[in-house]
Amino acid sequence: MHWYCRMKKLNFYSDFDEHENDEYKVAFNAISVKGERHQKNNEYNQDYFRCNVKNHIKYAIVADGLGSAKQSHIGSKKAVELLENMIQENLNNDVILSETEITEFNKRLVEKWEASFPDHMREYDTTLLYLIIFKHGVLVGSIGDGLILCSMKNEVVYIKEGKNSFSNQTYSLASHQALANFTSIYQPITFKEKLPIVFILATDGVSDDLKPEMIQELPAYLYEEFRGNSVVKMQNIIGSWILNWETQHHSDDRTFCILTMWKAGEQE
């Protein structure tokens, strides 16, 4: 069954889908909300995302255009689309990536993005987070702020918060030596032995306001919610949470993606 929903005329857009193969069922829920200040000033949502669980290689990509860059809504969309094309055209589902190959992959991505804006790339500047699921492993990569979190069997095994200074100060694709500031890791996984697996990607509009002492519990909490609800109901739960964000005076764009993998038949 395929679910798809995208509502661009509203102040948010969302997407969700699910898929089943021999090893597991997989679903994603994602939403991007235009921040209150951008809404008020009739400006663009500078975040962008794409997720795909139908493809052989599954992925979630999130980009957060920098507030200080005038055209960053274009830069973030371009980064996501370029990466999506590279995944679909250049990557092989059966491959186990070496460090050199990962660096080369990121390098090509940065070069393609830079080449898209030859004269004023700083005006299009953006962060980027990605998760790519191959047959035998997972590649996560990022440049700049935001959260990537991975839990397996309800235990957090990877967390990237990537912030050691202040809110809204970040590395980005237009940074000097962007490639050197890219963080990537490939982890071989025998998926059926590690289920349930939860991946979370979020821009700093969300991740900066998550309680640090509770962040590790979030995947297990969401998985419990997921077990009791359909992917559609789950979309309502996550959408409502991100749309009605609890933090006072919050005005950033907010993007949140969760990708869940579980044994078929385990959902109640």
Add this chain to the structure above:
Amino acid sequence: MGLNNFVISNARPLPVFILVDASGSMQGPKMDMVNNSLKEMISSLSNIEGAKGQIEICLIKISGDVEVIQPLEKVEKVVLPELVASGRTPIGGSVEKVVEMIEDQSIVPNRAYTPVIILISDGIPTDITREMYEKRPLDKKQYLEWEPLQHLHTANRSQKCMRMALGIGEDADYELLKAFINKENVPVIKAVEVTTIGKFFEWVTISVSQRSVSANPNQFDEIPFEDLFPDDALVL
């Protein structure tokens, strides 16, 4: 438990650290004017409509000792005590103190917007090294090699902070204050008359207010000062 339990409900802090020289030489109209201006600033910053961040204030008194007389607190809750001038001017100690606080994530969390540090002084620091003392008067370059300022300009988080400085009177150490700011195009404000002290705080209030309502409160490259101060009050 719901998903909102994972979310911090308080707005993101926008911390403002104020280092005030309250040494003996500040006694009289200078101290009175600083006290009045601080209160007016707190009042103005408490009433900003549409603020994106939560402005928080910390006041550090520089006199006999370095004393945090107001720990970082929401501006609406701050009630400042009257500063009384006495004692020496350990500016180095006050800079070390503010660096220590800014680097401490339990005081300034990662989600905070970039802090502002304000230094107000009418004299020379009394806690420089003996070697520096013997080389006086010191220029900006020499002050930049002073350990407290080196920490300020190299520590991971404090080096990114916005810095503003006010020198009061002709005896203030403007080379030190320039080294404290250490940023092109951001002048030290020189207050020969006490009314300029009030204007300095007005400038701080405008800058912090503008940041608090801007799309990105970390942008502070264009601080308007030309309309507030005469040219001879700007020390670059």
